[in-house]
């Protein structure tokens with residue numbers, strides 16, 4: 001189990017910096033050392049936070065970060081994976097992270113204007129220079145995974161995958177198995193939905209991501225709460241929390257699956273890490289698979305603009 005750090009800088013309400021840093025330190029104590037960030041989180045401030053929090057602890061963690069956007073006026077502004085831009089972005093990430101190497105470097109979104117071979121080639125050079133150890137992609141299609149992998153081995157795909165978001169199952173996961181690529185499911189708790197501690201979209205503040213997540217809106221919300229009842233029922237029977245069941249379900253999908261639940265608090269981190277000890281038998285796995293099957297879940301995972309960035 002890894003730790004998603006995005007929420008320490010954006011998306012899910014205000015963060016307390018001292019608690020975020022304490023959460024990072026507690027994660028190391030618990031052996032949860034696969035830390036996920038990106039230049040676009042903040043932007044920039046999330047990498048900077050990790051850099052400061054990990055002073056003297058760099059060799060105890062695996063840092064995964066991502067490149068792939070332009071920035072203007074402190075906001076991300078379209079994709080950019082041109083080779084010269086990647087090289088500049090990585091030097092800036094290294095500086096903010098206060099390290100001389102990134103363990104896992106992902107392209108955050110496929111750039112339709114830059115052939116993926118050029119991206120893989122550029123990262124391959126960074127690997128040769130010792131600035132990067134492993135190469136990853138995020139939300140890439142099967143075609144682009146194969147094309148990139150032919151140039152430089154892709155070690156991991158980071159895409160949205162959870163009990164209520166199963167779009168990878170038909171085409172992408174079989175290819176990951178075939179090419180022996182790891183899967184890092186992001187938003188494994190459904191941005192919090194699967195923990196049961198959720199509200200309707202309009203009850204979140206203006207800058208909370210979930211306000212614009214169609215799955216949290218109107219009739220979609222009602223249908224999804226109903227589907228997720230199965231998670232709450234199974235949790236009750238196992239003296240676990242619903243969020244722990246959602247994470248255990250992912251871990252039971254195979255050794256190559258490493259979820260990165262996001263939190264900015266020690267309490268949630270400890271609960272999430274403990275999910276690795278939960279066993280789900282075949283009957284429970286099937287019950288969960290069926291109860292939250294795609295036809296039972298309402299609403300797309302992104303609004304139209306953000307969906308436009310997904311490579312399918």
Ligand SMILES: NC(=O)c1ccc[n+]([C@@H]2O[C@H](COP(=O)([O-])OP(=O)(O)OC[C@H]3O[C@@H](n4cnc5c(N)ncnc54)[C@H](OP(=O)(O)O)[C@@H]3O)[C@@H](O)[C@H]2O)c1
Pocket residue numbers: 003004005006007012036037108138139158159185186187188189190191192193195197243260261262263264265267268269271272
């Ligand atoms: N590659 C990409 O495009 C992409 C996109 C999105 C995310 N990510 C990465 O994936 C990571 C995880 O995804 P995510 O953060 O979007 O969603 P997530 O892990 O599904 O859910 C995060 C939300 O769940 C809450 N939460 C966490 N543990 C909880 C618990 N035990 N009980 C109750 N609530 C709990 C968090 O609360 P608090 O915030 O209050 O702690 C936060 O609101 C991110 O941090 C980021 O690193 C990548």
